[in-house]
Amino acid sequence: MPTYVFRCPACGDFEAFATMAAVGPSTPCPACGADAPRGVTAPGLNVGGPTHAMTAAHERSAGAPAVVTAPPPAPGRRRSADPRQARLPRP
Ligand SMILES: [Zn+2]
Numbered sequence: 001m002p003t004y005v006f007r008c009p010a011c012g013d014f015e016a017f018a019t020m021a022a023v024g025p026s027t028p029c030p031a032c033g034a035d036a037p038r039g040v041t042a043p044g045l046n047v048g049g050p051t052h053a054m055t056a057a058h059e060r061s062a063g064a065p066a067v068v069t070a071p072p073p074a075p076g077r078r079r080s081a082d083p084r085q086a087r088l089p090r091p
Contacts (some may be wrong), residue, residue: 001018001019001020002018002019002020002052003015004016004017004018004038004039005038005039005041006026006027006036006038006039007036007037007038008029008031008032008034008036009036009038010032011029011032011034013039014030014031014036024038026038027039028049035053068070078082
């Protein structure tokens, strides 16, 4: 649920939680009860920190690591993803 900032003309800014469908252009101030219009604020961006997807992927790999069916190919012997390239003549 997003947090919205409202600006009471007498008391100043205060924050309130509301769904995007339920938030209105103003709300009563919890201190004095005056009608406080909604303020304009910057969106809460998560810059520099791990995103939810990265955090979820890390937690998933720690608790249930990916299951492999074969060892990784030996270094220096790269196999192509396309099996038709295996039939091509070698230099
Ligand atoms: Zn107030």
